[in-house]
Amino acid sequence: MEENILIEYISSEFKGNMSEHRYTCTKQYFNLTCAHRQHGHDGHCRFIHGYSRSFKFYFACHELDSNHYVFDFGKLKELKEHLEYMCDHTLLINEQDPYLEMFKDMHEKGLCNLRVVKNCGAEAMAKYFLDFANELVRRKSDNRAWCYKVIQWENDKNSGTAEFISN
Ligand SMILES: [Zn+2]
Numbered sequence: 692m693e694e695n696i697l698i699e700y701i702s703s704e705f706k707g708n709m710s711e712h713r714y715t716c717t718k719q720y721f722n723l724t725c726a727h728r729q730h731g732h733d734g735h736c737r738f739i740h741g742y743s744r745s746f747k748f749y750f751a752c753h754e755l756d757s758n759h760y761v762f763d764f765g766k767l768k769e770l771k772e773h774l775e776y777m778c779d780h781t782l783l784i785n786e787q788d789p790y791l792e793m794f795k796d797m798h799e800k801g802l803c804n805l806r807v808v809k810n811c812g813a814e815a816m817a818k819y820f821l822d823f824a825n826e827l828v829r830r831k832s833d834n835r836a837w838c839y840k841v842i843q844w845e846n847d848k849n850s851g852t853a854e855f856i857s858n
Contacts, residue, residue, distance in 0.1 A: 713751050716749075719745065724741065724742075724743055724744075725782065726781075728811070742846055746817075746842070747841065748820075749841070749854075750762045750836055750839070753835075762828055762831075769827055770827055777808075777816075784807055785809070785811055813844070813845050814843075814852065817843040820843070821853045824841065
């Protein structure tokens with residue numbers, strides 16, 4: 692009988708609005724330990740300091756897959772590996788950092804595990820992983836699903852977000 696009630700509800704006057712929808716899901720990764728410095732900052736962020744970075748990825752689709760998932764998280768292995776490659780016991784340095792060569796030298800001497808990025812801040816790293824995750828999910832789903840938003844926490848208090856606003 693409940694099924695009948697549901698069908699009745701869907702065929703109500705709201706049907707028009709309800710046909711315009713998408714499905715979403717999220718996946719989180721916690722506590723990736725890395726250091727960085729924001730070379731242009733006029734305060735203490737120009738000093739090398741470390742955070743335990745956490746990430747939340749938002750995925751969407753219009754049509755669910757055969758398992759009724761937005762996206763099978765079992766296919767996110769490349770994302771986890773790349774998060775760890777970039778942010779697990781690494782030092783993130785901006786490509787414009789005037790001391791980049793010195794950090795490269797430190798890397799070669801085994802003093803740090805250097806990753807050179809466009810910008811190491813929370814918003815910029817959220818955008819970096821938004822592009823990475825979106826490409827991965829679109830590729831693995833034949834463009835059925837996508838990633839539209841990433842939040843990156845640097846600690847319990849502060850986060851940065853990047854999102855595509857068209858979808
Ligand atoms: Zn800082």
